[in-house]
Structure formats: structure tokens, C-alpha cells
Amino acid sequence: MKKLVKVLTFLVPFGLGAFVSTAQQVIVEKPQPKKIEVTGSAEEEVLPDEIYVSISLREYFKDKDNKNKTDIMVLEKQLQKAVEEAGIPKENLTIGNINGYREWFGKKKPTIFLESKNYVVKVPNLYKIDGIIAKVDEKGVASTNIERYEYSKIEALRQATKIKALQAAKAKAKYLLEGIDEQLGEALEIYEIDNGYSPTPVYAMRAAKMEMMSDAAPMPESTIDVQKIKVRYEMKAIFRIK
Template identity: 65%
Template structure:
């Protein structure tokens, strides 16, 4: 019985050794590895504007209420043709103003709003209809693009196509032909930086000065960029 087992083990070892030798003598795959890139720019279709309103004292006894300022802002937005849902309250705060050293005066409230618009063209006209003394600050909070996921997919496909085209013309240069894809690796560099908006912010801040004009300055485009590394067989 022991002899049978030893003989069977020897046969298995021979099979394994034969397979190993076959694998060792397998010809390496001829391949080419390249990197393709693609990028695309789009204008944001959503701009989120931060508007801060604050109550202020007309004199020692009277103040301009935050509700008055809020109603002015709401009416200006409606007059601009924007839906009321485009304005949201972001934050509420306040402080006690002191005159002299002993007695506090009225409590002054502040409200921060976020206004969503497609572009900056109507911001000037809106802000000019709000009491300028009640506007504490205005700025661009952030940007968005509603079809960003679809755009990312399209740019990735273009990057892969660019890699294939590069591999093809490189091989043609040495008389070789491109075969099927072996491996595709996505390089994680699809970061979308927020566009610069210094000029836009400057224009928004200057909106109080001229109610007759609308802003002609728009935000810069969002750039989406991807790189794809791909390996192809050489026929």
C-alpha cells in the first residue's frame, strides 16, 4: 500500500514539474503601455450667492428691522423673475449694541441668506433694491454644475480613446499593429477646482453704486480633467 501511495505522489510531482516547465517557457506578451488625457470646461449653471443683512439704528430710538430688509430682498428677487425658493436662510445672529458705559441699547439682528442663480447677470439689480445700509456683506459662496457626473464620464471616455489613439500611431511608426486592450487604469486626478471669481465678486460688491446696470462679468469655467493608463497587445 505504501508503495502505491509513493508512486502516486511521484506521478503528481511529475505533472506539477511538467506544468511549471511549460509555464516557464511561455512566450511573454508583446504589449504597449500609454497614458491618455482629456479635459473639458463648462460654465457653472448654479451660482450660490451669500447675502448678509443686518438691522441698524436710524437714530438713538429707531432702527430698521430685519423683516423690512428681508421683504426688500424678497421683492427684488421676485422682480428679477426668480422663484422665491431660490432664497434660503443660512444663518441668524445678533448682538447688543451699547451706547456709553452703563446701559445697553436695542438688540440688532443679522441674517445670512443663500441665493441660487444661474449666472451673475441679475445680482446688481437685486442688490440695488435693498437698503444699502442694511447689507452687511455679499459674496459668492460656491458653484455647481447640474450634469457634473455625466461630464466626468464623458471626459474619462475621451481620455481612454486618446490613450488608444496614442498607442496606435506609436506602433504604426515602427510597423506594428495595435491589438486588444489588456489593462485599463484610471488615474485619480479628476479634481474639479472651484473657478476663480475675483472679478465677479468685485462687480457684485460694486452693485450698490449703479442701479441702472446689470453685471456683465461671469464666473470662470469649471475644468474637468482625467488621465487613463492603458496597456494593449501588439499583434
């Protein structure tokens, strides 16, 4: 009788463990919610409010026999005054580069050194650039070049464009569901689509060079705007169908 009790005591826990193990393997799958997946896009264009213009000045001789050199500091002061009169802060004018070269005359050693400086001026638009250059000795202006465009509130513009793209996705999902008598629920997932688009394509623009001729007359201020900066984004969203 004692042996029988021992056997039963051993078998009951074993059988209970097998039952629990089997119960744990039962997975109750919840029904997946009905959902709709859509994409929306938005695009914005703004005029750049920070334009960086390069102006190159160089020393030159007033006479053909290489006398009466116009010093680079004279040209620089002319440029500084022109920038100030245009209402541009002096800190917006900086030196970008300094170069120099010597002239050779036959087999003699070079004795004449001419210096050139490159300046970068930041302006909110291009309207006054022509007027600034016209106030500098035209023979001392080697060239000008638009280096790049920027927009000071580009991050805020990017965020606003993304929100508009997401709103466009929601509007699309809503009218699609209304077409089949369904109602739009809450958003389940939101993704930003990376399609390799650069939101600031102005950095890839070709620089607009304006070579200055020695006999060019002073030019009036231009009234033509620069190319706009374009930002575009796509957003993907998954919504529940009620």
C-alpha cells in the same frame, strides 16, 4: 516465489507515484503576448450653472439719535421681491444665519438691539445679482459674498472626460505602432490614474466679496461670467500588439 510477488507489488505503485509527482512539477510556460502601455489625458471646461451668493442684511437707524429703526423684516421683504422680479424661484432663497448685537452708550446698560440675517440665493449666473441688490435698501445691505460654484451635470462631465482620455490613449498607441509597422489589438488592462487632481476646483476658489457702501448708487447688471469649472483625467491602457 510468493515473497517475490509481494515485493514487486509494493515497488510498482511507488515508482508510478514518483513518476506522476515528477510530471506534475513540469510547468509549461505560455509565451507572453506583445503589448504596449500608454497613457492618455483629457480636459474639459464648463461654466457653473449653480452659483450660491450670500447676502447679509442688517437693521439700522435712519436718524442719528437712534430713532426710526429699519426692521429686518422690511429688508427681507425687499430682498424677496427683488429675487421674484429677477425670475428666480422663491425656494432658491434661504436663510443661512441669524445674528444680533446690542449697542452700548457710555456706562449705561445696552438698550438697543439690532438684528442681522444672512441669506443664500442660488442663481444660474451672476447677471442679475447686481440688480437684485440694487433693489434692497442699500443701508441695510452689509455685504455680499460668492460662497461656491457648482455644475449640476458634473458626474456626466467626469464620465465623458474619462472616456475622452481613454480614447486619447488608444489613439496614441495606434499611431505609435503604425510607426513600426505593427497593428493595435484589443485592450488588456485599463487603469484610472489618481494624481491627486480635484475635478471640482471651484470649492477651493477664493470667495469674491463685494462690500456695499452706504452711499453707493444702484449698479447695472454685470455681463461678466464667473470662472469656469475645469475637470481633467488621465487613463492608462495596455493593448495587445497583433
